[in-house]
Amino acid sequence: KPKRAAEPKGPEKIPGVARIIAVASGKGGVGKSTLSANLACALAQQGRKVGLLDADVYGPSQPRMMGVTGRPASPDGKTILPMRNHGVTMMSIGLMVNEDQAVIWRGPMLMGALQQMMMQVQWRALDVLIVDLPPGTGDVQMTLSQKAQVDGAIVVSTPQDVALLDARKGIDMFDKLNVPLLGLVENMSTHVCSNCGHEEHIFGHGGVAAEAEKLGVPLLAEVPLDLKIRLASDGGVPVVVSAPDSRQAKAYQDIAAAL
């Protein structure tokens, strides 16, 4: 009997994972990873079982931001044990390569690695898995939403026109991939001088709010451009953990509470 070609598999649930939320941006450097890390930690503080999957395969920054080092173990040679810090279960391709090593794999290899990180990692029971996507609208976004059932996406942008323009492409992509848009986040919204308290809108202000209104989705937060946020991320202890009662942490905590 001739073998029939295998049916292409539709999106699957990751075993044990109740909800998958992707964090995306059109452009790099707008604060997507910072948001993902702080959001994951804030959710953990609110008592939820949280995972963080660093799918930014070309520029994985979660090991540094979450203060995680070392190689994940695979005792059975088939599944991978995730790492854990700040109450968050996490996995990153950055833990599989040296920090200063460029990831120069071809597409299929990258997609294989992504699929492994989704399906072969022992995530165990999670209320929510935050996925930190690479910037833009490429293979990773497609693979993720085709292989796994993504419950919603958050798009982060700076108020600047160029970043917003790229964010619109991201929004359009999720629409085409049938992933509901949970809302937008304006990052680097206001800068408050740590010396004199003067407020300045370095990248403009309000552009993301206007876009959210146009799309009919919530503006989840306006996160200030703040030295404390940057220092905390660089030090491996996100600001919601290092200073949970601070004004800087509040924006992230508000998003977590709304999810």
Ligand code: ADP
């Ligand atoms: P992306 O993931 O979009 O490439 P990152 O989260 O890596 O962006 O952020 C880029 C840089 O900007 C990092 O050094 C990060 O610490 C810093 N950064 C991000 N958001 C803020 C913020 N709200 N205030 C200050 N620095 C920030």
